Amino acid sequence: MIESLISDILFGFTGLISIINPIGIAFVFLDRTSTLTDEERRLLAKRVATNACFVLLAAFFVGTPILHFFGISMEALRIGGGLAVAVSGWQMLNAPEPEPPVANDPAVKPVSAWSATGKAFFPLTIPLTTGPGSIATAIALNANRTHKLSAWLLSSIASVAISVLVMVVIYYVYSRAARLAHYLGVEGTRVAMRVSSFLLLCIGVQIILTGLTGFLTPIAGLHVAN
Template sequence: MRDFLLAFPALFSIVNPLGGLFIFLSATQRFHPTLRAALARWVAIYSFVIVTASLYVGAYVLTFFGVSVPVLRVAGGIAIALTAWGMLNAPDPEPGQDKSTAELPTASTASRMAFYPLTMPLTTGPGTISVAVSLGTNRPRNIGEGQFLWFLAQMTLATLLLCAIIYLLYRYADGISRKIGPTGTAVIMRLSAFLLLCIGIQIFWNGAAELLASVH
């Protein structure tokens, strides 16, 4: 299980679903709980698709379109920073707001929001994609003796476990928020949005530094 023990901690640390649940809650705080549960399910599904595709064909796709990993980081960092800035300046929900009056967007709007920005870039952004691409390049070249299939099985298991954790934390984010309390939740959501802004700038700078270094 060497590949699993390498992949799961690496993906879990970069996705950070524990911190992401408050970002998810902040982005969906005005939505009906039923819709929030559906969004959590779709975010987990989209995350599985993105991570799996990045693991197996991510490097080939980037090469085909002529996109380097530093450019991916620059673009993703800008997207994350802009989204985090909007969340950081979003108004707080009214205390005691009736959930029956919460927004209930159409199915098409909810589906689009589940992919962007909740899945990409907030949950599985450019950092996750670059880590998954790096993990995928370590696959065994020899497909004999079941080594390649065993590698695929371990990578798929790590991705499934990660996405199951994402779904459970996002699905019950409202309940976790109630245990913390409204004041604590508001503070954590603002801090999470600010940290996400810092992460976006850091991802942008990492990509920009690599691009600048390549000029020389």
């Protein structure tokens, strides 16, 4: 029983963390919080990580009933969410290089910590961190959850453990994004941000293609059968 629980936790954690890709998204997070201090960025990283934990818990426990209630299919979730991710990646990929601010320049209007905090849930948590891919994966992991009490308890424990582990990794990586950028240098950070933006675009496109494949495959099967 314990071995099965550990196996489920490791399987779910590795699957979700590979889809979320916190190291790659950390540069996106750094770009969106470039005007904040290290302490403000740390607090924002904590909020984003906490939000991500609750999003995953919601997907684990009530994701399937909510989709059924609103009549939303998994394919629609992937297509819509993938589109949001792809658009965000495209915008960042084509954004001009920021000019370094001039000291005491009245034209420079830094983004306040309050303004950045207002974006902690959208878009920093959804869709940049816990996007449609991770939400769909969390829902799929518990799609066949049994109603047997012992199995349900083990599945619930695994879901909570996975969500907490993902939260810890997101916080650790995001809060140290500036340090990672410091090691890479200015040019290395710019290259990493562009690569991350391109990967974000590709992830969005792949999610859309997965949703379209799931939607079109049954239609194609019916056409062939007729």
